[in-house]
Amino acid sequence: MERVNRFFQSRWGIILVGLCIGALASTLQKLGNPKNMGICVACFERDIAGSLGLHRAAPVQYIRPEIIGFVFGAMIAALIFGEYRARAGSAPVIRFMLGFFAMVGALVFLGCPWRALLRLAGGDGNAILALVGLACGVGIGVLFIKRGYNLGRSQKGSPVAGAVLPLIMLGLLLLLIVKPVLSTGAPFFSTEGPGSQHANYLVALGIAVVIGFIAQRTRFCTMGAIRDVILMRDFHLMSGVVALLAGAFIMNLIYGQAHWGFAGQPVAHTNQLLNFGGMLLAGLSFALAGGCPGRQLFLSGEGDGDAAVFVLGMIVGAAFAHNFGTAGTPYPNNPANWGWGPAAVLVGLVFCVVIGLTMRSTATAKA
């Protein structure tokens, strides 16, 4: 066990895991997931919100087993390696709102950091400025961290408290398997659009459990990769992220899934200001919450109730984004017709900056 652990913590461990995640994500696209969306935590949580009827955007409603599998895989790894620790209580409402605005920002771009990498690996040039925006957002977060930003300590809890999000995921899995027919129409499943495109749910669940497992062991985090480079010149996590990009790119070439350019990319738009701005907000929110959306799912599987609150905030944020029309569309050139997306991003940025400036406490006590 110790040798396995050491390998996962090594540079080669995280590179191999990154390659696997990238290759598996590309394979999920081959097996039916939407193009350049083998894995997108933001999009898939948005689809779950739609399936539950929290929003009624008909093309994006499906209970994505990838999200469920991420939590289950991480939980299995945490239990096997003795790392399951129920904990919570670190500024839950703020974490909820950080999750909310992270989702609002991600949906303006139309993807989380994972999908930004997969879009780039699939030849979508619009992901470039989004990744720049993500890095800038994380960079601002690092400035706050250097000034003493801190959401406070979590407290240990009962093991059951840490299992709430995994239990919610179990409930979602049952809904997906049983597909109950209710008079209200819920749960909703898209018949066209991205929500209708998916790999076989058992295959997707299996792949996601594997990813959740190996990501929990390596602490894989797309936001943390950028943060550690800026904060400490530590390239450990970044080597995994670059490997993800490489793995997806190679498999896309093999599958013939790479199409280079900016216009006409799948589930994307070409407004670079909003691609940048959306991910700026998402990056800052992830940095202030201490993890990318995938990492928040893995932490939830380990029993971290604060990460679970962030996940729930993201799901509610997705509902808001579609109900209030802030999610990305093929934005017209005239800013007057951009809708509420830019305004929501600005509000989110103000929220994050206020939180970044005001949430400070003495981080450590002498033991």
Added chain:
Amino acid sequence: MERIDCRGLSCPLPVVETRKHLERLSSGGKLEVLVDTGTARDNVSRLAAREGCDVEVRETEDEEFILTITKK
């Protein structure tokens, strides 16, 4: 020996705090860091190794970790 309590702090604060204290430590000095998750244990260990320090990890009965870092 200086001791810091990083229990309950989310990523990357245990590393940030440890680095701050390591910078103040003189050669041969020891720093004890108390953490409560495997992630914090691994991240702080990696930081210390990168800074050229020796690290000894001990798990307590409460499933917490005490990292003893010695600056070379």
